Amino acid sequence: MSSLSNLTNHFKENASLLAEQVVENVLNKIQLTISTEEHATAISMYTTFMSFIGDTLESGEKGVPTALIEWSKQNAEAIVVAEGKISDIIVRYPPTREVFAELVEELSSQFELSLRDSLYVFTRINEMLDISLDKTVIAYERLTEKYKKEMQKEMEELSSPIVPVREAIAVLPLMGKIDSNRADYLLEKVVPKVQQLNLDYLIVDFSGISTMDELTAHHIHQIGSVLRLLGIDLITTGINPKLALTSVKGGLDMENMKAYSSVKQALETI
Template structure:
């Protein structure tokens, strides 16, 4: 066997020991306090990494190891699904490289590697770590974006309920901070539902809104135009002075829309 084959065999046969060594070293370098389950998870991850590294060196693959990419993707998705931060992943790579450098130095002495062989080994490890880090970050961001979109969708649905209060009359309470996603959700999803429920009057209550800009205000007041075309009368309540001023300064015509201070007053004035 060549010297590099012996090193590759070492990585595969001693993956458990090397994984523990790296995890312990990283914990010490960063002065981390982590639960035992997380430590064991990290050990398992590096054990698998050692296996990929050994096979890569043994077979002189040279290309991108698909198994490593799949492993890294799983790591990234696991971090995103657990609610972790991307910085928690990135910050551990520099001390991990230091640990691998120490291992390479030790193995170079044991197997009497030449300088060129030692440099190649370290370069190959760093290349695999870079591949792993990139795929981990991409997977983390992809799943995080999916989770954020799903959460945003759920929040939009929960924050814009249509509440029937009597026959032909419903209230649309607008709560919290209004952004373009929520405004679009109301226009695309809530309005059709209102039409299906045979509502004659919709009371759009703005009293719970605490943040809105001109673009969003225009978006929201488009609701009245759409509902009017559907034969539904829109009544606005809880319109704060600042929001009313934003609408007027933006050229939004409020004169055609009935407004009241409270939902109670609006209901009392519906024929």
């Protein structure tokens, strides 16, 4: 039996022990303390890692075990949930490579591997770690984008509440920045809610708006047009001179739209 065959059998027969050794050495190198659950998950993954190495070294099979991919994705998800940085994960890879380099060096001496075989084993391990790193970064980026969209949706819902104040009258107080995405949200989500409330008047209060561009003003004009088709009068309040100028440039027809300085004034007039 060749030296490489002896090594592959060692990986398979001692996968759990080797996994524990790698995990402990990596944690010691970066002086990191992790939870019992995370520790057990890491050992389980590296046990699979060691077994996979043992199964594929002689056959030359490429790829990585599914457990490694899932573990990489779970690490990315944990960082996103904790609102951490991807660097919190990336910094673990260099010391992990060091630990594996030391392990390969130790086993190469123990099983009298040739320099060529030692390099082959270390290269194969590095390939797997590279794939793990790539999957972690990709998963982090996708989850971060998904998380941002979900947060944006929640913020849009919270910042665009329809508040009934009298029979057939409601107020839509707008806060923060109105961009095209939020204007689209108002058109797609708020307008149907307005119709369900059987309103005659919707007062859109802009007093809490910090900025609005011309394209957004055009979207607001579209919302007003849709509401008029539904038999609902759109009344604006709290538009300052700067917003008024932007609104006119964006096609918002201020002359044919009822506008008041405050919600109180609008309610008194209706």
